[in-house]
Amino acid sequence: MSINLTRRDWLVGSAAVAGTMIAAGVTNAQTVPAPNLNPTPKNPIRAGFNENVYGHSLKAKKAMEKAAETAHLYDFFTQRALKDVISKMENLPTDHIAVENGSTPFLEKATYEAAIKQGKILTTNPTYSSVPGTAKLLDIEVVAVPVAEDMNIDLEAMRAAMTDDIKLIYICNPNNPIPSTIEKNALREFCIEMSKRALVVIDEAYYEYVNNPNFASMKDLVTEHKNIIVCRTASKIHGFAGVRIGFAFAHPDTMRKVAGRFNLSLSNVAVAGAVESYQDIEYQNFIKKKNRESMDILENMFEELGLKYIKSDTNFAFFHAGRPSTEVAKKLMEHGIMSGRPFPPFTDWVRMSTVKPEEMQYVADTYRKLFG
Numbered sequence: 449m450s451i452n453l454t455r456r457d458w459l460v461g462s463a464a465v466a467g468t469m470i471a472a473g474v475t476n477a478q479t480v481p482a483p484n485l486n487p488t489p490k491n492p493i494r495a496g497f498n499e500n501v502y503g504h505s506l507k508a509k510k511a512m513e514k515a516a517e518t519a520h521l522y523d524f525f526t527q528r529a530l531k532d533v534i535s536k537m538e539n540l541p542t543d544h545i546a547v548e549n550g551s552t553p554f555l556e557k558a559t560y561e562a563a564i565k566q567g568k569i570l571t572t573n574p575t576y577s578s579v580p581g582t583a584k585l586l587d588i589e590v591v592a593v594p595v596a597e598d599m600n601i602d603l604e605a606m607r608a609a610m611t612d613d614i615k616l617i618y619i620c621n622p623n624n625p626i627p628s629t630i631e632k633n634a635l636r637e638f639c640i641e642m643s644k645r646a647l648v649v650i651d652e653a654y655y656e657y658v659n660n661p662n663f664a665s666m667k668d669l670v671t672e673h674k675n676i677i678v679c680r681t682a683s684k685i686h687g688f689a690g691v692r693i694g695f696a697f698a699h700p701d702t703m704r705k706v707a708g709r710f711n712l713s714l715s716n717v718a719v720a721g722a723v724e725s726y727q728d729i730e731y732q733n734f735i736k737k738k739n740r741e742s743m744d745i746l747e748n749m750f751e752e753l754g755l756k757y758i759k760s761d762t763n764f765a766f767f768h769a770g771r772p773s774t775e776v777a778k779k780l781m782e783h784g785i786m787s788g789r790p791f792p793p794f795t796d797w798v799r800m801s802t803v804k805p806e807e808m809q810y811v812a813d814t815y816r817k818l819f820g
């Protein structure tokens with residue numbers, strides 16, 4: 449379906465497909481714009497959780513199936529192999545790398561560490577909810593500095609908000625739900641300076657998607673500067689959101705705060721899959737290409753409808769819908785599309801994850817039809 453499709457074309461084409469579906473006995477509240485695409489509220493297009501909807505690399509899948517055959521045994525060696533793969537890729541010694549069931553355990557443990565010290569947490573608003581949410585559970589104070597007017601993380605304002613009782617600084621780069629990155633030199637300076645006063649955690653969950661010369665990972669800082677932890681995850685580009693693998697990069701002295709001596713709670717199956725997935729560059733390039741195609745579909749729609757949006761360094765968009773995101777989510781869900789939850793104070797902005805281009809086209813066409 450062409451991006452320049454008129455509303456009339458859309459309605460006419462949709463009616464024809466809907467007619468075929470009714471004749472075939474398929475009952476759907478909405479129309480189907482592409483073959484084999486049949487989104488319903490019960491089985492929606494998943495544009496709400498920033499996942500990789502393509503699933504695993506076939507090499508990873510094969511490795512996981514093989515590993516499942518010996519999953520009744522302890523397996524220490526594959527874990528070492530995974531650390532070796534990451535060590536070579538990231539140019540970090542293996543004792544600076546820890547593996548967990550996703551990056552969430554590291555984010556939570558860093559928050560517990562602040563709680564043990566009876567300290568506060570400094571972060572930004574909005575940002576990813578794991579650290580602030582865990583802090584709320586633990587009843588510790590979060591100083592959440594609003595993003596700047598351009599909606600980027602405001603490092604100057606965070607500096608100004610820093611106090612001695614803050615024991616953890618959490619920065620998500622690229623941020624979530626605002627999919628932009630922080631200028632690399634400014635962030636490097638901030639991390640070095642602040643790590644002398646508190647534990648600094650940089651969450652790089654969307655690292656693989658970034659295509660921006662102003663961005664740099666902070667992983668190089670961890671060998672020299674204690675008190676900095678960089679988190680990564682296989683949940684995004686590798687499609688391991690349900691399988692669970694994540695990493696922390698840190699100096700061994702700092703690593704003790706968030707990781708044990710050896711992680712026995714990892715799944716052999718997940719580790720074996722990650723060993724292959726991280727080496728499957730062709731697969732990662734395919735996902736990046738598809739992400740770009742889908743992001744182009746969304747950005748064309750934003751431009752056409754005159755909607756303000758943030759240039760994305762991730763696999764999700766954030767745009768100004770100009771109406772409550774809850775209303776947008778409800779209407780889209782009636783058409784089998786799941787979009788992001790509300791992100792106060794930006795409650796009239798919507799977070800939309802990329803999905804396969806053919807699904808994204810349906811999302812864009814539906815959005816135009818409902819709100820254009």
Ligand SMILES: Cc1ncc(COP(=O)(O)O)c(C=O)c1O
Pocket residue numbers: 497498549550551552553576578620623624651653654680681682683689693694
């Ligand atoms: C910024 C950020 N960090 C961490 C996570 C959670 O990652 P994991 O699945 O590795 O626990 C997410 C998930 O959406 C995220 O957006």
